[in-house]
Amino acid sequence: MALIGCGFFAQNHLHSWASIPEVEIVAVCDRDAAKAEAAKQSFGAARAYTDAAEMFAAEKLDFVDIATTMQTHLALVEMAAARGVHVIVQKPLAPSFADCQTIVDTCAKAGVRLMVHENFRFQSPILAARRVLAEGRIGRPHYCQASFRSGYDVFSGQPYLATEKRFILIDLGIHILDVCRSIMGEAETLYCQTQHINPKIAGEDVATSLIRHVGGGVSVVDCSYASRRLPEPFPQTLLRIEGEHGTIELLEGYRLRVTSHGEVTEENVEPETLSWTQKPWHVLQESVLNLQRHWVDSWRKGAAPETSGTDNLRTYALVMAAYQSAESGSIVTLAS
Ligand code: NAD
Ligand code: 89V
Known part of the structure; x- marks a missing residue:
């Protein structure tokens, strides 16, 4: 290659x-x-x-x-x-x-x-949460909150992000919306509000979306690079998935808390650092390896990769719908 x-x-x-x-x-x-x-x-x-x-x-x-x-x-x-x-x-x-x-x-x-x-859905803590869901431990999900709120200076490593008119939805929101899709399925309607807090950058740095999914589920997907809080949680994506039999929570500090049929379990799902990964980036770095491994495995099986181009068009459409909603102030209906 x-x-x-x-x-x-x-x-x-x-x-x-x-x-x-x-x-x-x-x-x-x-x-x-x-x-x-x-x-x-x-x-x-x-x-x-x-x-x-x-x-x-x-x-x-x-x-x-x-x-x-x-x-x-x-x-x-x-x-x-x-x-x-x-x-x-x-x-x-x-x-x-x-x-x-x-x-x-x-x-x-x-x-x-x-x-x-599209590597976020391949982060090992998110894979762990998706596995619990697939095992049916909380039943069919009817609500998901996928949240990424940070004050990390992402512009130090990626300076081009500071000058883009469209920033957080297309750069980061795209990941979190994709994680939400991987959990809750396709969207029917989407409403989004954006905010521009940091005056030193050109684009929006906070975006809050409300999604109605095919089948009736509802999600809140919120992203921020204007959240000042210690300890700084970058780059953790937090999840709360509620189903008929319980709740899956991916909490700060990589704690996966599962309430299932009245029983609660909690485990640490933080990935180990590899010889070439460093905290706090390790979870993202390892997801690159997981995704690239998936490319090889799916190719060998003759199967389409999870994040094929066709699949990703649906995530990209959510980003465009979010911008359209934020600009128009209205709910956007996703085309089939
Ligand atoms: P970067 O600017 O650091 O690196 C891009 C490199 O591509 C530069 O070295 C540039 O010289 C080179 N380049 C540009 N056009 C080229 C061409 N036509 N031929 C050969 N080389 C060319 O950018 P980056 O921060 O590494 O981001 C790259 C991409 O990765 C972006 O799309 C960004 O959104 C994405 N990204 C993804 C994640 C993730 O978690 N998935 C994280 C960071 C960045
Ligand atoms: O995915 C990205 O392009 C990165 C990061 C995850 C740091 O937001 O900008």
Whole structure:
């Protein structure tokens, strides 16, 4: 495989690929030659490129992992699809729904596999909560709160986030809405209020959404980068899922508390740090490995990955609905 984009978050992709035995990092590519060369040296890739077209022309690849920012995704996917190379693309898939749809259609027409790097639903604490739900211990869920509230300076590692007119919903809300979808299923209607608290950034930094799901469930999905509280909980996603027989709570400090048929159990579901992960990022870093492992496993089984392009269009549609609702002040009905 080859990795395109050797920036901030791609380091986690590289560490994860390096620890999956079925995968060989053949080439790396970044417009910035120093970043490409550093990745090549650190992860033992055979070659480093600064031009993706040149790389596609020279290499024989099974798949490519695109970890650049969203503006470049469509052009890079088109290059991969034209050569029959399977693709993983970081979230957000593209800056507009139309471009996301083009990416999905392009891959389908070329017959290449497409997975979106939507890793939050692969965090081990969230997987643990989803497992309890799938075991039927609380019965059918009728309410979910998925919450990410932090005051962490996310702009230090990702400075481009400070200048985007649209910030928290498309960068972070997309993850939390996806986690909510993975638990409660598809949405029928959505209402959202956004706030712009930090005057030093261009976009909204708080978003609160209320969702009615197909089948009648209701969710509250709230995200904030303007929450000043100690201990700083970044980057924990908290959950409260209520069902007919009980409640699943993913609480701060990675405590998974399950009330089932009148019995309460609590366990620590914090992931161990790996040789290349560090707190507080470890939960996100490990989810990259879990997602990339899923790519290999689903491919071997001939199954679609959970976060396929088609699946991710539905999450992306929730983000667009949230912006539309916040701008219009009205409830948005999701199209089928
Ligand atoms: P970054 O700017 O640090 O890295 C992007 C790299 O891509 C840069 O080094 C840049 O030179 C390179 N690049 C851009 N266009 C290129 C092209 N056409 N060809 C080759 N190289 C090119 O950005 P980042 O913070 O690492 O974010 C990258 C993506 O990862 C974004 O889409 C972001 O939303 C996503 N991200 C996801 C998570 C997550 O948890 N899933 C976390 C952080 C970032
Ligand atoms: O997913 C992201 O792109 C990151 C983070 C998880 C830190 O919000 O910005």
